[in-house]
Amino acid sequence: MVVVLLAGVLGYAQEQDFSKVQIKVTKVSGNIYMLQGAGGNIAASVGDDGIVIVDDQYAPLADKIAAALKGIGVTDKPVRFVINTHYHGDHTGGNLPFAAQGATVIAQDNVRKRLESGGKSGVGNGPNEAKENKPAPAGALPIITFDHDVTVHLNGEDIRALHFPAGHTDGDSIIFFPKANVVHMGDDYVRYGFPFIDVLAGGSAQGMIAACQKVIPQLPPDVKVIPGHGDLSNLDEMRDYVKMLQETTATVQKAIDSGKSVEQMKQAKILAPWDKYANKFITSDIFIDTLYNSLTNAKNASFVQHN
Numbered sequence: 001m002v003v004v005l006l007a008g009v010l011g012y013a014q015e016q017d018f019s020k021v022q023i024k025v026t027k028v029s030g031n032i033y034m035l036q037g038a039g040g041n042i043a044a045s046v047g048d049d050g051i052v053i054v055d056d057q058y059a060p061l062a063d064k065i066a067a068a069l070k071g072i073g074v075t076d077k078p079v080r081f082v083i084n085t086h087y088h089g090d091h092t093g094g095n096l097p098f099a100a101q102g103a104t105v106i107a108q109d110n111v112r113k114r115l116e117s118g119g120k121s122g123v124g125n126g127p128n129e130a131k132e133n134k135p136a137p138a139g140a141l142p143i144i145t146f147d148h149d150v151t152v153h154l155n156g157e158d159i160r161a162l163h164f165p166a167g168h169t170d171g172d173s174i175i176f177f178p179k180a181n182v183v184h185m186g187d188d189y190v191r192y193g194f195p196f197i198d199v200l201a202g203g204s205a206q207g208m209i210a211a212c213q214k215v216i217p218q219l220p221p222d223v224k225v226i227p228g229h230g231d232l233s234n235l236d237e238m239r240d241y242v243k244m245l246q247e248t249t250a251t252v253q254k255a256i257d258s259g260k261s262v263e264q265m266k267q268a269k270i271l272a273p274w275d276k277y278a279n280k281f282i283t284s285d286i287f288i289d290t291l292y293n294s295l296t297n298a299k300n301a302s303f304v305q306h307n
């Protein structure tokens, strides 16, 4: 189970049997669909101009994903653009096969850098300290990269990817479909409980909170929210998640201020009031590690200000 959760969240493809994975398609709004299989949720704009997908799960699922998109029955045209919300393998694993079939992959500058170089991901200490990522093959790298934002004009929609720094990673984008009134949050918002924050790849709890707080007031109250992982959501559920992030972050900050060590925080079970968010992948102890490392990693502080 731990392996499966790790696979789902961190992108370990090798341990997983993809032959049994089925792709579930949910119509979200207008011509926007959500696809769930294994790994991060996919958003798809499916229309007369062709298909744009946000994230692409794992390479072995690419044929099933393409078949599911065709099965929607709107177009026989292929995937023209893939937008990656961040570099993790459970969101970018399909880049290579989709690019090979003619799609152009778009992502924030740091996504390409991290895919190209490989390197460590993880919360920085404790049982989930780090995982080594191999460099991605050249054909899997985003062809178009951007610093702050980019807009893809297709299917009558202005699909906008906006970068938020130092959240789940240092290369996150949140993707807006203003006409259809849909947003894909990437892994700045997930529904499996305490989130994995890739502190070793420039992520921080403060940046994750800042991104959500920046986005929520700008969205219409009835916007459909596609989380990075988990079922279709809404702003009320996202506000609960942000509240949990704020309260747990404040709790760990208070413990830091009073001179407590990470081990003392774990022994005192300072996150017990939020136990329902603990999961097999991110336990309360691992989330204490995450928050402690986020808060004491001074280099993040300057990134959080940027919009």
Ligand SMILES: [Zn+2]
Pocket (backbone or CB within 6 Å): 009, 086, 088, 091, 168, 187
């Ligand atoms: Zn991720």
